Amino acid sequence: MRAFVFTDPALTSRAGQFVWLEMNDDDERNAALAERLSVEALPTFFVLDPADESVVMRREDGMTVAETDAFLEEARRAASGRGSSSPVEAALLRADRLSGEGKKAEAAAAYHEALDQAPAGWPPYGRAVAALLFLHQMQDENAKCLALAREALPRLSGAPAVVMVARSGLDCALGLKKEDTGRAAAIAEMEAATRRSLADPTLGAAADDVSSSYPSLIQARKDAGDAAGAKKDAEAWATFLGAQAAGAKSPEQRAVFDSHRLLAYLELKQPERAIPMLQASEADLPGDYNPPARLAVAYFEMKKLDEALAASSRALPKVVGPRRIQVLQRRSDILAAKGDATAAREALEQALAYAESLPPGQRSERTIQALKNRLEQPPTKPAS
Amino acid sequence: MHPFIPAALALGLVASPAPAPEVEKALPFVADDYAKALAEARAQKLPLFIEAWAPW
Numbered sequence: 001m002r003a004f005v006f007t008d009p010a011l012t013s014r015a016g017q018f019v020w021l022e023m024n025d026d027d028e029r030n031a032a033l034a035e036r037l038s039v040e041a042l043p044t045f046f047v048l049d050p051a052d053e054s055v056v057m058r059r060e061d062g063m064t065v066a067e068t069d070a071f072l073e074e075a076r077r078a079a080s081g082r083g084s085s086s087p088v089e090a091a092l093l094r095a096d097r098l099s100g101e102g103k104k105a106e107a108a109a110a111y112h113e114a115l116d117q118a119p120a121g122w123p124p125y126g127r128a129v130a131a132l133l134f135l136h137q138m139q140d141e142n143a144k145c146l147a148l149a150r151e152a153l154p155r156l157s158g159a160p161a162v163v164m165v166a167r168s169g170l171d172c173a174l175g176l177k178k179e180d181t182g183r184a185a186a187i188a189e190m191e192a193a194t195r196r197s198l199a200d201p202t203l204g205a206a207a208d209d210v211s212s213s214y215p216s217l218i219q220a221r222k223d224a225g226d227a228a229g230a231k232k233d234a235e236a237w238a239t240f241l242g243a244q245a246a247g248a249k250s251p252e253q254r255a256v257f258d259s260h261r262l263l264a265y266l267e268l269k270q271p272e273r274a275i276p277m278l279q280a281s282e283a284d285l286p287g288d289y290n291p292p293a294r295l296a297v298a299y300f301e302m303k304k305l306d307e308a309l310a311a312s313s314r315a316l317p318k319v320v321g322p323r324r325i326q327v328l329q330r331r332s333d334i335l336a337a338k339g340d341a342t343a344a345r346e347a348l349e350q351a352l353a354y355a356e357s358l359p360p361g362q363r364s365e366r367t368i369q370a371l372k373n374r375l376e377q378p379p380t381k382p383a384s
Numbered sequence: 385m386h387p388f389i390p391a392a393l394a395l396g397l398v399a400s401p402a403p404a405p406e407v408e409k410a411l412p413f414v415a416d417d418y419a420k421a422l423a424e425a426r427a428q429k430l431p432l433f434i435e436a437w438a439p440w
Contacts, residue, residue, distance in 0.1 A: 022435045023435065029416050
């Protein structure tokens, strides 16, 4: 979004219609706001009524330029004419507000109410479906998520949202209990829908949205015991991302694809393929902790532990917030693999102390417990 | 955090494509200052758009 959408001149005309705030989830100053808005996914977009700070609209996940423009138009009208909308629009706005207040069950009911009343061609239909799918997934309601994806896919035919809805349906099918007799058929149905969505260039989905579907396909092939199929999808993922990166118009745009490219290469057990791109990103974006942090991961997988540790040392001074814990955990792994159990433990202790120091909104009790569990385990043997 | 990647999580894939920092934007974003943005929105009587993101 930041490198591709908010830079698009097509949105310039919206500049005077809102006050614009970017809220970096890593920044401690934003922790209280993130807590109040129940931010559970990134990116998430909000429109607030400044009078009472209530949530007028909310949307998780990225958007294309056209989707962003439509979202902003909907938000502009909602913010200026609240209370005068139709019943279906009122239900959607109520759902957004409830979701913004963290009331998941009530929000889901309101989204259902909106979708049940939605006329054919209702512009916010895709947004409402995406929001409800997200709520179902956050609550492990896989059967409900699957049913919604099945219902929505035909109505969204030709829209970019098909990519996300098909992928969500596949993820939820994979999340069904193994003993569910309909699981295999549901996976097959949603895997086919996901593959169709990736094969249709006319949908106009954002590249990062398309990329996010490949891990789901890989997981489906692995679930079926098809290692060769999973590898084929991983290679297709790497090829897709390589082409997107090659077409980038700036280092910032190219670096957008670094994380998924690294994941694709790790899936292929070819971490060395990530080194040149990450070195280029580190040179182009010297203030960004991500390239050296990712180099640490790639070098670690290559068992080049000195290079991994050096990269980790370059990342650490630049990273704050919850992601600093991940960098410290990886650093512990590297040190343990080098045979320095004492330093490995110290890195974990630093991670724990840092995790416990984070304010509400950034603090994760699950992360803290996981770190404590790791500290109670015996030291890991060095890599051979 | 990322909304639609349970399968990615199952694969141990925890990151999403990284939004790059310091990008030239078509829209005049205030960075990480809610109080300032809220005051501006109240003064201008405009709705407040918020992008929650992270550089990862």
